[in-house]
Amino acid sequence: MAGMGRRRLRQCGLILIQHLCYLLAGEGGPQTGTMTECFDCDNCKESLYGRKYIQMDNGPYCIPCYDAHFANTCDECKELIGHDCRELYYEDRHYHEHCFRCFRCDRSLADEPFTCQDEELLCNDCYCSEFSSKCVACEKTVMPGSRKLEYNGQTWHEHCFICSSCQQPIGSRSFIPDEKDYYCVPCYESKFAPRCTRCKKSLTKGGVTYRDEPWHKECFVCTGCKTPLAGQQFTSQDDNPYCVKCFGNLYAKKCSACTKPITGFDGGKYVSFEDRHWHHNCFNCARCKTSLVGKGFIPDNDEIFCRDCSNDL
Template sequence: MPGICARCDKNVYFAEEKIALGKSWHKLCFNCASCRKMLDSTTAAEHDDELYCRSCYSKKFGPKGYGYGGGAGVLSMDDGTGYKNGPVRSNVSHLAQAHVAPLLGPPAPKPTGPKKFGGADLCARCGKAVYMAEKMMGGGKAWHISCFVCSGCSKRLESITLCEREGDLYCRTCYGKNFGPKGYGFGIGAGVLQMS
């Protein structure tokens, strides 16, 4: 015996049957109640015995408010045409108002880093050309594999042991010794495990 479609209340035969929420649906009736997008088992969401796609479900029934697509951090299509005269400052003392710096010319171009030699980056440590087969990236610069070592102990570095300071690379141990906190309780006193 055929089932009854939950959307159109007509008979559903086995060849065109989709089962969801314990009900039978026609393949063409198994779509979003809002946007009519066709659904499958991974994109279907239910609310009050109706089917919705994930995006329509979250728009209609998801959390609302700050941090959920309606607050200040959301991309706005406002072009600012309604603010021609600036913000209202009538009840704010002139001493409490923030200074707005005048607009300057275009910003100065950023330096592009080390000069390139024949299309190859230059190594930040030795200054020679670094080609793709021997290139390591760290601290925003290119390095030879042999130059990609700690400045303190010359230990080979990996992405998880890399620390960068003022253009030089360090292992975690040397970085902690040279730039970490100093004093009692920070690894300088007696009874401390030494990593040398």
């Protein structure tokens, strides 16, 4: 068989590299020579004296016999590829050099990168023009194999997909769409996320709302003791939040009986008389300890008595 040289051709994009072979007579293949003594073609038996021939493993062949028996047929023009022609080989198909062309623009692919689409050979330009998408940002072709980003049916070059705020490529990082704009997470949080009432930093998740204002959980603390109030009972004084203990110590009325704060939490009720206050369970007769809640009573200096005990005094 004719000698074969092999050359790799780079393909467009991610398509697998194809192998293009050149079958050239005289390059590592069967030898061509001349004879000066009696020597016959192995096929037609005609003398090769003074003629060119090709030496095969099973004997010498004259040029016409070699082409007739060993030459391949061009897949494009269907004619034999003679021993003196440059032959191109691709995917079990053979071509004359001038027949190995782009199916669309007819450009020679002998020394060009190419690909195959539905059995059609295409140069890079034709393939990209017909099958590659366009970058939404720069409107240029996104070449196969180049790094790109696809979102919501649109395509960008990786370097063209940038944050609408800081103008830096987003790359493989998370992003947040906002109508026709796209933001990296830090820029979106800085631009749109609510800010904590106390520390003024962005509040991206969790948090609590107090008086229609957002707070980080760790920032929403008692004004007095700084204990976190998220998930705890609290109240306010002058728009400032306080835990139950601090509010009771600082602002609550004190029970005239037990001197502890009267906060009203947990359904607690109290009784007031003049400038004095009692827990319900502390509003008892000072002598017989009977509850005076809802009953008449007689005050005597700092103490209170039921009517019966008052009469016995």
